[in-house]
Amino acid sequence: MGTKICRELGQFPQLKGLPLCEPHVIRFANENLKVKIGESVRGADVFLVQTAANAIHAAAGVNPENVSPQEAARLTLSENLLELLITVDALRGASAGRITVVAPYFPYVRSDKKDEPRVSITARLMGQLMREAGADRVLTVNLHAMQIMGFVPMACDQLDANPLIAEYFRRNYDVSKIGVLATDAGGVKIGTVYAERLNVPLAVCDKRRWTDNEDPEIRAVIGIEEIRDREIAIFDDEILTGGTMTRAISALKEGFGLPVSYVSCVHPVFAGNAVDRILETGVRRIVTTDTLPAPQANDRLHVVSVARLLAAAIHNIHTNMSVTQIFREQDSLFETEDDHS
Structure with a gap:
């Protein structure tokens, strides 16, 4: 998804040719993770793309150029989330100016209420963990329930793919x-x-x-x-x-x-x-x-594809323009099969 978004950012002159910076992730024998940012992000406006994927989706395209089939088979949602939090913390430690988590599918999105005794409202916890790790903003697509935006203790923009x-x-x-x-x-x-x-x-x-x-x-x-x-x-x-x-x-x-x-x-x-x-x-x-x-x-x-929709939102957030105006222009963000052929 990150590659698709970078490609779509090319429609904006000031962001054309923007490179994709992929963090280097090492998985140790004891299942610990190490994340290293491959270039300087000091003072940068960083958009970290990480959807709530697991091994089911890995075979369909989660970093196929960097992740072997054996590693993809071991990928879990929990490891995905931990990698996200460690990467946010690494970006904050590298003095990034602002960190926006781009989560097209928000983790634990269906756990949005306390529907039985002694259970966690886990969607709220996800927002709190992102904030504690150092994120400044969340950009997502079609939350299961609108109240989740209130759970996130920072700015949260929800896009509509319908x-x-x-x-x-x-x-x-x-x-x-x-x-x-x-x-x-x-x-x-x-x-x-x-x-x-x-x-x-x-x-x-x-x-x-x-x-x-x-x-x-x-x-x-x-x-x-x-x-x-x-x-x-x-x-x-x-x-x-x-x-x-x-x-x-x-x-x-x-x-x-x-x-x-x-x-x-x-x-x-x-x-x-x-x-x-x-x-x-x-x-x-x-x-x-x-x-x-x-x-x-x-x-x-x-x-x-929602890549063009996310790219438009990233552009507007980066340039301090209204995200709401995207909703009035969504017909122009529809991506046909011939657009990149």
């Missing part, structure tokens, strides 16, 4: 044939974003859990007549195992005669065989982004 995905649909499909479906009440907000941007109808599943030990059941689909003869698209912020998504797709097809054509998410966590599980339900295409290293794109999986 307009980029909506633009992909608008450019590549006949959106007049598409209908958006929210699989539960929690998906209404994101579903509304796409329904409004694509100017298509929105339906909502009435999903209820009859007993505590049962999976939720789709009792009805509110607005089903609006989408019945359309190609149905489901949008989410992230997909983990795909279990909940595949159960919903099967229930919609079997119980309501609604086959799902498209599934989309911002963050492709995709643990295990999540992609295969979703495609086996009859879904025609999955659309996601590269906030995490995604599986190889093919005719049934497309990856919309």
Whole structure:
């Protein structure tokens, strides 16, 4: 992702040709880490790109030029986070002027509330650790819940990748044939974003859990007549195992005669065989982004890059311009497959 962002920064004259500085990471036999910054950063405005990846994503592109397959197989999220904190501390010790952590996928983003006794609100802890290590700012994409911005004890900018995905649909499909479906009440907000941007109808599943030990059941689909003869698209912020998504797709097809054509998410966590599980339900295409290293794109999986969006935010932060104005220009930040061919 760092290489992609540097390439996109070339669209700004004052940042054209900006080199990518990669820290040198040594893993000792006792599993300790050593991070050395390869050049002087004294007084520099540093943007440290490190997403919350693990071994699942390493094979899809985490530093493939520097990390052997054996090392990638051992990569864990915990080691990734520790490397991030040690690097921030090294940058602070090297007298960097300002340190911005660019975390396209924020670590422990789903642990955003105390939903049972004696548990940690780990998303809050992640922000506190970054601050204690020496970070001055965080730049991220589509947090699971807005309150996480309040957990981070420093400036935090959240970018929105949903307009980029909506633009992909608008450019590549006949959106007049598409209908958006929210699989539960929690998906209404994101579903509304796409329904409004694509100017298509929105339906909502009435999903209820009859007993505590049962999976939720789709009792009805509110607005089903609006989408019945359309190609149905489901949008989410992230997909983990795909279990909940595949159960919903099967229930919609079997119980309501609604086959799902498209599934989309911002963050492709995709643990295990999540992609295969979703495609086996009859879904025609999955659309996601590269906030995490995604599986190889093919005719049934497309990856919309957020590198240009992050580059625009980095430029505006570095030049003390408004980050908010990026939201009004996001259509121009859509990256086509031919842009770098």
